[in-house]
Amino acid sequence: MAEITMVAAITMALARAMQNDSRVVVLGEDVGANGGVFRATDGLMARFGEERVMDTPLSETVLAGMSIGLAAQGFRPVTEFQFMGFIYPALDQVINHAGRMRNRSRGRLSCPIVFRSPMGAGIHAPEHHSESTEALFAHTPGIRVVIPSSPARAYGLLLSSIADPDPVMFFEPTRLYRAAKEEVDDNGQGLPLDVCFVLREGTDVTLVSWGAAVKETLAAAQQLANEGISAEVIDVATVSPIDFDTILASVEKTGRLVIVHEAPRNVGVGAEIAATVAERGLLFLHAPIERVTAPDTIVPLLRLEKAYMPSEKDIVEAARRAVNFA
Amino acid sequence: MAEITMVAAITMALARAMQNDSRVVVLGEDVGANGGVFRATDGLMARFGEERVMDTPLSETVLAGMSIGLAAQGFRPVTEFQFMGFIYPALDQVINHAGRMRNRSRGRLSCPIVFRSPMGAGIHAPEHHSESTEALFAHTPGIRVVIPSSPARAYGLLLSSIADPDPVMFFEPTRLYRAAKEEVDDNGQGLPLDVCFVLREGTDVTLVSWGAAVKETLAAAQQLANEGISAEVIDVATVSPIDFDTILASVEKTGRLVIVHEAPRNVGVGAEIAATVAERGLLFLHAPIERVTAPDTIVPLLRLEKAYMPSEKDIVEAARRAVNFA
Amino acid sequence: MTASPRGDEARTDLSQKSERIVAEFKVAHRQYLDAAGNLVGEPPAFARDRDTMISLYRAMTLSRIFDAKAIALQRTGQLGTYPSSAGQEAIGIGYASAMVDADVMLTTYREQPAQIWRGVTLTELLQFWGGDERGSDFSGPRQDFPVAVLIGSQATHAVGVATAFKLRHEPRVSVCALGDGATSKGDFYESINLAGVWRLPAVFIVINNYWAISLPREKQTAAETLAQKAIAAGIPGLQIDGNDIIAARQASNEAIERARSGGGPTVIEALTYRMGDHTTADDASRYRKEELVSAAWKLDPLARARTYLVNQRWWTKDDEEKLIAACREKVDAAVTKYLAIVPPSPASMFDHLFETLPPSLEWQRKKYLGG
Amino acid sequence: MTASPRGDEARTDLSQKSERIVAEFKVAHRQYLDAAGNLVGEPPAFARDRDTMISLYRAMTLSRIFDAKAIALQRTGQLGTYPSSAGQEAIGIGYASAMVDADVMLTTYREQPAQIWRGVTLTELLQFWGGDERGSDFSGPRQDFPVAVLIGSQATHAVGVATAFKLRHEPRVSVCALGDGATSKGDFYESINLAGVWRLPAVFIVINNYWAISLPREKQTAAETLAQKAIAAGIPGLQIDGNDIIAARQASNEAIERARSGGGPTVIEALTYRMGDHTTADDASRYRKEELVSAAWKLDPLARARTYLVNQRWWTKDDEEKLIAACREKVDAAVTKYLAIVPPSPASMFDHLFETLPPSLEWQRKKYLGG
């Protein structure tokens, strides 16, 4: 079992799903011979043929819409948007159709689609290539939003997303695609959706994060440990619907909550977590909830993207504030 | 000065803005001879001509995009989307262009556009005619989101939105269009953006709301008063960016916060208000924050829309829970 | 802004060697039954078949009578907003009757005639327009799509359905009906373009009823025909008299059978007219002259089909009276059934959100519904 | 899925009275300079003007040399992802040189030649591609739009700009460049449709460089030409040899002047070829054969223009060497200036979000930047 990157784990999951289930098809721009701009679909066309790996014209609206048609017909489309910033022409289809077809038809037709797309800043790419707008999807009823933060979780969560009978937005932090390697067993086993993963146990403060920011969050926890502060780190993973129970249980234990995300602050998913804790776990709190997020500005071009993203230092400081709160 | 409905106040504001500023143009589907499906643009084409009141083909993407082109050229487009549920094909333009053009061009080009659309349930209309997705826009940097809740505020906020040099999403609760009349002076005076309106002062609990739900919130406050509970009612009005200072000051006074909105709960704008209070006003709170919202389901067709929308009773109960919290 | 004629100044002097023609296109118009109900040219075989023609006429009549009743129900507060299909029965019954059950239909909100032909019950139609989602869990072919309210959006689903057929090598066709207004949406264009380049078994029926709410056809596009939109996708486009049931069925038939046998997609523009208001929430007198409507009644597809039947000596006044009585009875029975339906329960809002409700939504279900 | 030929089976027997032709279209192709640099037919007057032709050639050469340097900078980590315009200089300089300053240009990310002609400095181009927003606050005409990264999206802005010109009765034209891939987007179609029906002063230059990243032109659409997409909007469409600087400038000129004088919009499809990778982040060898590229080099617009100049005895080897040296010097000077730019400050993230920063964002600015 070799150590592989997150993008390789994604390719492995796609191949496994296609191998196990002939209903799974992959479609999107440049997913074929090119293997996707990040090579996430590398080799799939050669292996599974042009009928199951479809290079589509440059039309995100019909890309989403045809996925709905395919899904209603019993296929399991895994549809790639080249970047999260290019997904908006498809939002109408996602919000108004994919998330609603089951409800609208009283279960007669459904949309078992995985809409994949790279997300996040940090790879020095041009405008629109650095978005983190998972909140738009999290606010939308009838769809799930899943964001992996390691090769193994990418593999397991993608398999479960493909197997799920309902639409899943599966966002892959580009900054993590090749950031680290890990042993991933190609055993076809999915990881559960709708639950958080506790990555590190701790007693003094709960750090909740997802996606690329999990990297800095774990680093911050290590730094805090060096300072004698015991941080619990939770990877939300399924960003909608959220497993609040795990988060509430942790905050009950630690009494302190720091939420970390790369998306803008205002009405981000972090707001929902803070709000729910303030409703259902107010009395657990020994300190104000902290959110470490990007500001409510446009993601800057590459010169400033580092200044834009939450840093390990920001997280450490927020955790210290929470712990030291009198 | 006659008493007028909210939709009439909107028409009055549009006419006033067009009268005072030749850069203001109105465009959208059926806004001309038909005067818009709710008659919000009634009479404008007859008065200002076909050049300033433009009936567009059925294409929401170019409707938004051309507004950006017009705005960059110095016009002040007031662009109507027929219903909030039809706005999504334009989201790409709103998020990726309208909200970014000033930043992208370092202030060289800007987008003084008002994107108007009816919002909300309660008028027994077909699917997609009952949406409350202001959260999607509130999460988007570079744009304002304004929602009036009375004829006078509709008039004043619309005038200020049109005068504003940046893009504004202006959402009009259909349920309020003809719900109540009020005297509105056609004096051309705008009301301030970026501030909340305190509609009723109180000391025991803060009720924060916006849009159509303000109606039930005010009714609930009256009901609570009858029970001896003094509720402060705040109309957020500018839903992004939010005037947190007014809300925090109120919660500091009352110690209790109930947030009411018609949008789904998860990652709604209510979450941001709760989160911010949990961060910046935690010690003010004598009780958990309550959110009274629609559930995270698809807005049902008309038979169930009443069950879906937050009711006066729900608000009263939440306020009572907050006040009685030991 | 007013509509503009096409800029013919574009044509340049072809005597120069520097310019040559690289593509040429023609758009045809098809009609078999003229406005007076007389035959134009030789009709297809089915038009000579009494039973077929009568069955088409019956369905058109039932649709018309149902439609009037639905409007009446709305006016008396017993139905939600309702879009009349009066005047558009020929094209609806035309394409629906050219389909087989295994084909999949994707339509707008104004295609009650086609839905009725496909087997959606009148009660289900009322239930849907009465604001009850269960009306879309209908008795028509179970893979047919629910009504699409979002203009043009169903065209994208149609190409997905057609792709499924193509991938499975099934001889099935995806038939998508949409309006003149819908042809201005990117959804429509992206869909026909994809259907073209993948040569999908999909047929797009553009119901050109001249109006998109208050916008007349000539303000929707400068294109001389809507059929020529097909040229942008490299696929065949045909214009037909959409009030001519024979042309409607025959053109649909040709396109559907071509698609079924691997010949790829087609756009059919069916010329018809929206006789009523846009919906019961609309007041068309604000933007169109009554004369236009009276003129359009002269092209009524029902009267025309009836004249043809009468001319063939297949239909009598007595037949007509019996048919109307039978349709009324059917409609009344459906209304009675509709009005007796137990309203959906609030819990049903959660029932079809996901196949299995996730835990955090279980929490919400309890919170909202109690228990 | 593989590309499919057009379904000609759609054509029906026209001898029947039931069918008549209601619209006909022809799509022309224009070329003045063939691949060898020889004239085809009588060229327009400007082609006989030494100074004009040399200035066009100079700009093309400067673009090519700049492009190579930008790629080198990226390879050495001094620039962000960069999209090469090599091979597309003729069409870029062609349409840009047909515009006047008061016109407005809206382009993709691959139109450095046109931007250079319009007066954007090489330093500004580097600054932009180096990831600094200030590069879009450029020295070109101040109403020209920043580069649009979102495929096709700028077409919608172009019709807004053109509407502004029309409303103000200004003799100005909005010129929008976009790729073959972009023609598959609804944005493009909705835009040309609106431009058509409102007869707007807008010109759409479709730079058909055969590739949309890895997707070849024939998998993008079944349409025989991209010029014929105009037919769907009821506007003129013309295909040109986009590597022929004379055709590029002349066709643009005709379309722009027609638009300026109230004749409405045009679509021009310019046939060219993407010589390099899609961007520096791409590896085209994964999806295209090297032979295709070598074949395309035979159509090189620069070599062709140079041959023409030489044939006219307007250009010598010495002129060429001097030009190259001058361009190199200019590019090097721009690079020096670029590398000396002080990076933007984090505070600048807040500076252009709104004209006046709202209070809650003031709070954030302090929180994020301290102070």
Ligand SMILES: Cc1ncc(C[n+]2csc(CCOP(=O)(O)OP(=O)(O)O)c2C)c(N)n1
């Ligand atoms: C995307 C979208 N935009 C706007 C509307 C509002 N609307 C409903 S029907 C209609 C006109 C549709 O015209 P057409 O396509 O010709 O169909 P018809 O109503 O004539 O059958 C409009 C604008 C909508 N339903 N969907």
Ligand SMILES: Cc1ncc(C[n+]2csc(CCOP(=O)(O)OP(=O)(O)O)c2C)c(N)n1
């Ligand atoms: C809306 C959108 N979808 C996808 C992309 C990713 N992308 C960047 S360039 C490109 C291909 C564009 O092809 P074309 O329009 O022919 O322009 P070219 O790159 O050849 O100049 C794609 C798919 C994008 N930038 N925008």
Ligand SMILES: [Mg+2]
């Ligand atoms: Mg219509």
Ligand SMILES: [Mg+2]
């Ligand atoms: Mg290209």
